[in-house]
Amino acid sequence: MTIIVYLIPVALVLGLLGLGAFIWSIRSGQFDDMQGPAYRILDDDDDTPA
Amino acid sequence: MTSLTSTAPGCPSGMAPAAEKATKTGYAGFVRHVGDENALDLVVRGAKCGGCLSKIEKSVSALPGVTQARLNLSNGQMRVRWKGSLAADRIAQTVADLGYGVAAQAADQGAVNKAREERSLLISMGVAGFAAANIMLLSVSVWAGHGEMGEATRQTLHALSGAIALPVLLFSGRHFFRSAWAALSNGHANMDVPISLALSLAFGVSVFETFRGGEHAYFDAVVMLCFFLLIGRFLDARLRRQAHAAANALAAMQTSAVTRVADNGEAVSVAASDVAAGDHILLAPGERAMVDMRILAGTSDVDESLVTGESIPRTFSPGMVLHAGAINVSAQLRGEALKAVEDSLLSQIGEMLEAGEQRRSAYRRIADRAVSIYVPFVHTTAALACVGWLLLGASLPDALMIAAATLIITCPCALALAAPVAQVVAAGRLFRKGVYLRSGDAFERLAEIDHIVFDKTGTLTLGTPKLNSILIGDRQLEARSQEASRLLSDAARLARASHHPLSRALVSAAGVGAAAENVKEIAGHGLEAELDGMIWRLGSAAWVGAEADGEASGPSLWFSRGDEPEVKFQFTDDIQPGAREALDTLRDQSISLEIVSGDQNASVSALANSLGISDWTGEAKPKDKVAGLEALRTQDAHVLMVGDGLNDAGALSLAHASLAPGAAIDISQSASDAVYGGGMQAIPLILKVARKTRAIMRQNFALAAAYNVIAVPIAVTGNVTPLVAAIAMSLSSIIVTLNAMRLQIGE
Numbered sequence: 090m091t092i093i094v095y096l097i098p099v100a101l102v103l104g105l106l107g108l109g110a111f112i113w114s115i116r117s118g119q120f121d122d123m124q125g126p127a128y129r130i131l132d133d134d135d136d137t138p139a
Numbered sequence: 140m141t142s143l144t145s146t147a148p149g150c151p152s153g154m155a156p157a158a159e160k161a162t163k164t165g166y167a168g169f170v171r172h173v174g175d176e177n178a179l180d181l182v183v184r185g186a187k188c189g190g191c192l193s194k195i196e197k198s199v200s201a202l203p204g205v206t207q208a209r210l211n212l213s214n215g216q217m218r219v220r221w222k223g224s225l226a227a228d229r230i231a232q233t234v235a236d237l238g239y240g241v242a243a244q245a246a247d248q249g250a251v252n253k254a255r256e257e258r259s260l261l262i263s264m265g266v267a268g269f270a271a272a273n274i275m276l277l278s279v280s281v282w283a284g285h286g287e288m289g290e291a292t293r294q295t296l297h298a299l300s301g302a303i304a305l306p307v308l309l310f311s312g313r314h315f316f317r318s319a320w321a322a323l324s325n326g327h328a329n330m331d332v333p334i335s336l337a338l339s340l341a342f343g344v345s346v347f348e349t350f351r352g353g354e355h356a357y358f359d360a361v362v363m364l365c366f367f368l369l370i371g372r373f374l375d376a377r378l379r380r381q382a383h384a385a386a387n388a389l390a391a392m393q394t395s396a397v398t399r400v401a402d403n404g405e406a407v408s409v410a411a412s413d414v415a416a417g418d419h420i421l422l423a424p425g426e427r428a429m430v431d432m433r434i435l436a437g438t439s440d441v442d443e444s445l446v447t448g449e450s451i452p453r454t455f456s457p458g459m460v461l462h463a464g465a466i467n468v469s470a471q472l473r474g475e476a477l478k479a480v481e482d483s484l485l486s487q488i489g490e491m492l493e494a495g496e497q498r499r500s501a502y503r504r505i506a507d508r509a510v511s512i513y514v515p516f517v518h519t520t521a522a523l524a525c526v527g528w529l530l531l532g533a534s535l536p537d538a539l540m541i542a543a544a545t546l547i548i549t550c551p552c553a554l555a556l557a558a559p560v561a562q563v564v565a566a567g568r569l570f571r572k573g574v575y576l577r578s579g580d581a582f583e584r585l586a587e588i589d590h591i592v593f594d595k596t597g598t599l600t601l602g603t604p605k606l607n608s609i610l611i612g613d614r615q616l617e618a619r620s621q622e623a624s625r626l627l628s629d630a631a632r633l634a635r636a637s638h639h640p641l642s643r644a645l646v647s648a649a650g651v652g653a654a655a656e657n658v659k660e661i662a663g664h665g666l667e668a669e670l671d672g673m674i675w676r677l678g679s680a681a682w683v684g685a686e687a688d689g690e691a692s693g694p695s696l697w698f699s700r701g702d703e704p705e706v707k708f709q710f711t712d713d714i715q716p717g718a719r720e721a722l723d724t725l726r727d728q729s730i731s732l733e734i735v736s737g738d739q740n741a742s743v744s745a746l747a748n749s750l751g752i753s754d755w756t757g758e759a760k761p762k763d764k765v766a767g768l769e770a771l772r773t774q775d776a777h778v779l780m781v782g783d784g785l786n787d788a789g790a791l792s793l794a795h796a797s798l799a800p801g802a803a804i805d806i807s808q809s810a811s812d813a814v815y816g817g818g819m820q821a822i823p824l825i826l827k828v829a830r831k832t833r834a835i836m837r838q839n840f841a842l843a844a845a846y847n848v849i850a851v852p853i854a855v856t857g858n859v860t861p862l863v864a865a866i867a868m869s870l871s872s873i874i875v876t877l878n879a880m881r882l883q884i885g886e
Contacts, residue, residue, distance in 0.1 A: 115261055128189025128193070129192065
């Protein structure tokens with residue numbers, strides 16, 4: 090059972106990575122517009138400035 | 140590029156009408172400097188689909204020096220960054236020329252704060268969700284290992300859970316602690332008081348149990364409680380921010396430029412808010428007055444329909460006072476501002492709105508009523524349980540444990556989700572039908588409606604006159620005859636030179652064609668031009684020398700050429716398509732109907748008769764409308780006001796609930812609870828959805844109460860283990876959420 094000494098921290102670190110990604114995505118404004126990006130991907134004109 | 144781009148103005152999918160052409164000035168004041176770049180925030184209205192998005196972003200990006208142009212389709216905000224000397228006005232003009240409404244977005248601290256609050260709630264929710272999942276992982280092992288797991292292992296797992304729960308409690312729980320503390324220091328108790336108490340008590344007891352090596356720790360319950368409650372908080376905050384953003388976008392649309400005459404006689408464009416009393420102002424044809432002004436020079440017809448509801452323009456001459464909101468129709472006017480913008484009629488109506496808003500916020504929502512019963516009940520139960528067990532000889536830790544379990548299990552997860560989830564689902568359903576809601580609690584007020592007051596022009600009718608018949612003497616011409624269409628296209632040559640609503644109606648009936656040159660417009664009379672060696676005139680009966688027959692038959696235009704017999708064009712303001720069906724549906728629901736309009740009695744009564752509404756008032760000033768609503772309020776009627784004009788704004792904000800059509804003036808839209816597009820059939824639908832939402836919310840509160848009836852005895856008798864608490868909490872939350880989802884059924 091000593092394996093849980095490693096496994097629990099590993100699980101927590103993986104979870105924290107996910108949480109970090111979630112917080113980063115909120116902070117960088119990825120949830121600010123819930124409709125636009127769905128259309129933007131259909132626009133295949135790539136030569137305009139971002 | 141893609142087939143999505145179109146050159147026609149407005150939304151290529153036809154989801155929103157194209158905005159009127161307008162000249163955009165005065166944006167330079169809103170430009171910010173970020174590093175070596177300029178930045179401008181705009182509010183764009185009418186952008187609904189991917190075609191709009193790509194059309195607007197591409198056109199703006201193509202301007203010289205633009206480095207970034209990004210439109211947020213959800214809230215219509217657009218951020219443009221550029222280098223070099225590009226004028227801000229040109230950016231706005233580019234968007235306006237595509238057929239969208241555009242306005243500068245001034246820095247708004249309120250909106251920034253609301254967005255920050257929503258974002259912090261979402262992060263807190265994410266943190267609590269993460270912790271809940273991980274602690275549950277550990278808790279499940281403890282529950283599964285019941286009887287087999289060694290005490291040391293269990294204690295380690297509890298300690299680990301506690302270590303995860305503590306930072307989460309401090310971070311995610313701060314929303315509740317702060318609010319509870321604020322309420323307590325003001326001498327009130329709100330929903331957050333029992334929540335905070337439950338969270339801290341359960342955490343404290345669990346820490347004690349962990350040190351003692353006990354079997355039950357409630358760390359998972361603490362964190363899960365946080366998680367569920369934050370979901371409700373987040374949904375609520377998002378709905379409120381969206382409502383606030385919509386109101387702000389509308390307010391931004393009202394800020395516009397005014398042409399001021401400087402001392403040296405030069406005309407300068409300034410922001411409306413910079414105008415002071417005494418300034419001299421030029422008002423071009425087609426422009427809307429932003430301040431109340433006394434006319435100094437010029438004579439012109441002025442369309443006051445937004446101020447008074449009168450659909451036919453009135454002639455203004457020097458010395459007369461023109462109110463803000465009126466649109467100049469025929470010739471340039473020069474006037475002296477009587478008041479600053481803040482003191483003008485427009486702003487006074489704004490104040491009326493605020494007063495109405497305050498009154499409305501005093502409305503006691505179902506959720507408020509539920510909380511006022513709930514809070515004392517929970518506190519008393521938990522305290523009684525604690526005291527009872529102490530009297531029965533239990534130890535203090537055990538008694539506290541039971542009190543904590545009672546608080547946790549009765550804690551209002553379901554209660555916190557019951558209202559917001561139902562409102563979000565209902566708002567989403569209405570949004571897909573072209574109705575957008577400005578306040579979440581509007582559903583409860585809309586559900587109580589038993590009397591509807593309609594405005595006439597623009598609400599029950601289309602608001603724009605339409606050519607009805609052409610008469611020579613008493614002889615009516617066949618609508619499609621050659622003679623009629625020839626007369627129409629001739630008259631339209633004159634009419635194309637004018638902004639007068641009847642001229643516009645004539646032109647739209649005639650279709651595309653050339654405009655006559657050298658057309659003179661004489662305010663109050665009509666148009667004149669010399670064509671083919673004859674004097675052509677279009678205007679009032681007196682203007683063409685015909686015998687006036689009164690206004691009984693509705694608005695009309697007369698047309699004459701030299702000595703030929705005068706021709707009379709008659710106009711009507713058509714009833715909105717679908718209005719009759721909508722009114723019939725409302726009558727079936729035994730809702731009483733009434734018309735209150737600023738228009739002349741004759742035209743109001745004609746409309747009322749044709750729609751079968753016996754209760755009507757004509758020639759009502761904005762004040763009369765407000766007074767009428769006050770009177771209805773004293774009779775305990777729950778009034779829904781539906782109106783579109785500036786003259787309705789005060790009444791809209793005062794009514795129990797209010798609706799504005801999508802074509803309404805912005806201030807009326809921001810005064811109402813919801814804005815509907817796509818005709819009057821939306822009104823019965825809104826009321827239906829509102830009643831259903833209220834029913835669902837009541838059911839949800841009943842479910843939450845029923846849950847407590849079952850859970851409290853279990854908790855008080857000391858039979859709640861952490862496993863039972865976890866199952867009970869999730870189950871009740873899922874049940875109210877699923878119940879709210881039923882609102883989507885039956886679309």
